[in-house]
Amino acid sequence: MAKDVIIACDFAGEAETLKFLDQFTEERPFVKIGMELFYSAGPSIVKKIKERGHPIFLDLKLHDIPNTVKKTMAVLSSLDVDICNLHASGTTPMMKAALEGLTRPDGTRPLLIAVTQLTSTDQEALENDLLIHEPIDKVVMHYALTAKNAGLDGVVCSPLEAAKVHEVCGESFLTVTPGVRFADSKADDQKRVMTPEKAREAGSDYIVVGRPITQADDPVAAYRRCVKEFLGK
Numbered sequence: 001m002a003k004d005v006i007i008a009c010d011f012a013g014e015a016e017t018l019k020f021l022d023q024f025t026e027e028r029p030f031v032k033i034g035m036e037l038f039y040s041a042g043p044s045i046v047k048k049i050k051e052r053g054h055p056i057f058l059d060l061k062l063h064d065i066p067n068t069v070k071k072t073m074a075v076l077s078s079l080d081v082d083i084c085n086l087h088a089s090g091t092t093p094m095m096k097a098a099l100e101g102l103t104r105p106d107g108t109r110p111l112l113i114a115v116t117q118l119t120s121t122d123q124e125a126l127e128n129d130l131l132i133h134e135p136i137d138k139v140v141m142h143y144a145l146t147a148k149n150a151g152l153d154g155v156v157c158s159p160l161e162a163a164k165v166h167e168v169c170g171e172s173f174l175t176v177t178p179g180v181r182f183a184d185s186k187a188d189d190q191k192r193v194m195t196p197e198k199a200r201e202a203g204s205d206y207i208v209v210g211r212p213i214t215q216a217d218d219p220v221a222a223y224r225r226c227v228k229e230f231l232g233k
């Protein structure tokens with residue numbers, strides 16, 4: 001199983017993003033492109049970063065009717081990204097359609113992972129807004145298992161949930177985990193954080209790290225430290 005550090009490139013535009021990546025002259029880190037950057041810079045930013053040799057997690061969290069998601073995933077797959085995602089709450093037909101859309105004529109496809117419940121959703125919102133009267137942990141594991149049964153490759157989750165997800169969905173089901181901080185760095189707006197080393201011990205497959213790297217005085221050194229702590233080498 002490939003384990004890696006993914007840098008969350010939460011920049012507003014193309015110039016800033018490419019300037020940040022220019023600093024990496026030796027390694028080509030895995031990069032997460034989110035909605036803000038994709039909607040501002042467009043698909044060309046994906047192509048430019050890909051051409052530089054970086055693997056890409058395109059974090060657009062699709063959620064629509066199966067036909068629309070299938071056709072959109074085909075577009076994203078043609079950009080040659082490595083990981084895509086969607087909301088598991090779109091249900092099994094949508095997730096299966098997404099996999100069909102992602103599969104290229106040669107049979108290859110990007111990995112597809114699911115958001116279970118957003119970490120901004122709490123028990124109160126679950127009950128009052130979504131009318132789901134089950135404990136949120138149970139809902140998260142149920143959505144993870146539904147994603148697995150639909151054929152997806154993994155979920156985005158907290159490192160605190162990674163071990164349980166593996167218990168429920170199997171060791172090969174990927175856990176992609178944000179909410180990672182160095183022991184000596186600030187948590188920013190993340191509520192529950194883990195160090196890269198603890199995330200490894202907890203079973204995270206990929207850690208998604210933004211500000212501890214992007215806002216560091218020396219981003220390349222911060223990235224290398226993160227890789228060292230996470231991969232233990």
Ligand code: C5P
Pocket residue numbers: 008010034118119120156178179180188190208209210211212
């Ligand atoms: O800067 P920081 O390390 O907090 O960035 C974490 C990244 O992971 C951001 O792009 C954030 O949007 C994303 N994310 C998260 N928590 C989730 C899902 C995604 O922090 N539950």
